[in-house]
Amino acid sequence: MTREVTSEVTLEPFGTRLRRAMDERGPLCVGIDPHAALLDSWGLADDIAGLERFTYTVVEALAGTVAVFKPQAAFFERFGSRGVAVLERATADLRTAGGLVVMDAKRGDIGSTMAAYAEAFLRPGAPLFSDALTVSPYLGYGSLKPAVDLARASGAGLFVLALTSNPEGAEVQRAVRADDPERRTIGATMLAHLAEENAGETPMGSFGAVVGATLGDLSAFDLGINGPLLAPGIGAQGATPADLPKVFGAAVGNVVPNVSRAVLKEGPDAGALRGAAERYANEIREAVGG
């Protein structure tokens, strides 16, 4: 199904495109996080030339085989406009090669400003247009509405921070809402909002949650949001593909496991990068089936 945004014919819904990509290439998401330490271990300087070489090496090595990429915008923004230009080109090249790009920019603000963030990442034709964007609901889920609306109209998606992989996240995400008669936590509330957005969508909706693979037993949460669950934390943060069924239970089929540093550290050799991504893809397949 195609939808119209102004005069442009746009994409099939993100959830549909993501499900197809997961079926064809497997669910692995490789993060593109050009840490200074990684540039150094690749023998590159921590400057714009190093950033370019690092980024385009990853793109060329993996764009044709991995389903989903998650560039971490912060590592590009730290170089200013020239870093953002590298991110723009990488995003376009990954998408041209058939990969889906989840821009990890974690945007969130009052609705009127949120509308501008949405224009930057979710309006087809924008220089940083991405298949999906990570967003922070800390100003309230309703403040994300402009992004939800534009994503829906454009065939893009969102990943809302619900239960993040870092231990500090619990003080916010596991806090119980005093205003809620059901006394749900903030994390559970975000999952409930997403389930509403995705209701009735097939094969799944376009509005996902970020849920860390590091979190252990999540049976207290209803992860059945009929949408994707982006799961960072595998590799450098200590989680493994074998943890996925334990953490996600019946929702494991909707999990998009992210690995960043544990793949990237294998560079700069393209074959070694591909080998690391393949090993993770195989371990994930063995753990979740399919």
Ligand SMILES: O=c1ccn([C@@H]2O[C@H](COP(=O)(O)O)[C@@H](O)[C@H]2O)c(=O)[nH]1
């Ligand atoms: O809860 C979250 C949300 C986002 N991230 C991001 O994912 C990657 C993880 O990188 P690794 O090198 O695989 O640890 C990174 O870009 C984070 O900003 C997260 O870790 N947890």
